[in-house]
Amino acid sequence: MKLERIIHSLDAVVITKFMSDGDEIEWACATDLMSEVLYYSKDSSVLITGLTKQQAIRTADIADIRVVVFTRGKEPDTPTIELANEKRITLLITPYSMFTACGRLYEAGLRCCPE
Amino acid sequence: MHIKDTIEGSFHIVGGDFSRAGEASTEIKSILQSLGFNKEIVRRAAIATFEAEMNIIIYTTAGILRYEITPERIKIIAQDMGPGIEDIELAMQEGYSTAPDWVREMGWGSGMGLPNMKKNSDEFRIDSVVGEGTTVEMVIYLDNTKD
Ligand SMILES: Nc1ncnc2c1ncn2[C@@H]1O[C@H](COP(=O)(O)OP(=O)(O)O)[C@@H](O)[C@H]1O
Numbered sequence: 710m711k712l713e714r715i716i717h718s719l720d721a722v723v724i725t726k727f728m729s730d731g732d733e734i735e736w737a738c739a740t741d742l743m744s745e746v747l748y749y750s751k752d753s754s755v756l757i758t759g760l761t762k763q764q765a766i767r768t769a770d771i772a773d774i775r776v777v778v779f780t781r782g783k784e785p786d787t788p789t790i791e792l793a794n795e796k797r798i799t800l801l802i803t804p805y806s807m808f809t810a811c812g813r814l815y816e817a818g819l820r821c822c823p824e
Numbered sequence: 825m826h827i828k829d830t831i832e833g834s835f836h837i838v839g840g841d842f843s844r845a846g847e848a849s850t851e852i853k854s855i856l857q858s859l860g861f862n863k864e865i866v867r868r869a870a871i872a873t874f875e876a877e878m879n880i881i882i883y884t885t886a887g888i889l890r891y892e893i894t895p896e897r898i899k900i901i902a903q904d905m906g907p908g909i910e911d912i913e914l915a916m917q918e919g920y921s922t923a924p925d926w927v928r929e930m931g932w933g934s935g936m937g938l939p940n941m942k943k944n945s946d947e948f949r950i951d952s953v954v955g956e957g958t959t960v961e962m963v964i965y966l967d968n969t970k971d
């Protein structure tokens with residue numbers, strides 16, 4: 710799914726952006742548990758999480774995930790945004806809950822990382 | 825893969841310091857990338873290293889994260905001066921965790937760290953003495969034919 714479509718489906722605010730609208734995201738990984746991201750995710754995924762902390766950015770970067778979405782409109786603190794800039798991670802904020810955000814992306818055709 | 829000799833280095837990890845958590849693993853990942861290793865190998869090594877670094881930060885007062893790269897393999901050694909692990913077999917089980925609540929609030933403590941280190945390594949060893957510390961050694965082969 711194109712980044713543009715993800716942003717649009719989630720009514721997301723773009724905090725940092727290091728990809729173009731047409732870049733493809735293949736899978737989604739939704740969790741607040743960082744070890745789950747490291748265990749189950751694939752590269753070229755989007756991470757949807759309520760953990761709006763530096764740890765989420767760090768984990769995404771280690772796992773080659775280039776797009777992170779924070780749910781429920783939670784504003785990240787400055788160190789988190791700085792780390793996203795440093796690691797060139799595209800960071801979005803959606804007003805929706807985890808459940809609704811996932812539902813919207815699923816409806817738009819995005820699927821969970823295969824195991 | 826154009827390395828002839830051994831490339832090695834180490835990082836001191838301070839327990840409890842979440843603000844810098846993951847920096848050492850990120851550095852090691854950059855080194856592996858700069859050596860031109862294949863993406864999947866770098867990803868596996870980075871993930872295993874990161875989980876090992878997090879365990880030092882979460883469960884111990886201090887430790888060392890070492891890397892040793894030869895033309896054949898990447899070796900990561902995580903050695904700490906922590907409390908040690910009483911029952912390694914139990915600790916290795918998926919979902920087993922003694923992480924306190926404040927660690928869970930930071931997104932850690934789902935009991936998948938050690939299993940994931942093993943999953944991403946071609947060789948995995950863990951040694952622990954209660955009251956002395958724990959050493960985790962992970963090897964990832966650079967030559968995929970050596971399964
Ligand atoms: N370096 C260590 N020193 C002491 N105990 C450890 C260490 N690493 C792991 N453990 C123990 O093993 C358990 C399982 O570790 P792990 O699989 O990484 O999951 P998690 O860190 O999410 O609990 C931990 O909860 C802890 O009790």
Ligand SMILES: [Mg+2]
Nearest residue numbers: 878879937938
């Ligand atoms: Mg762990």
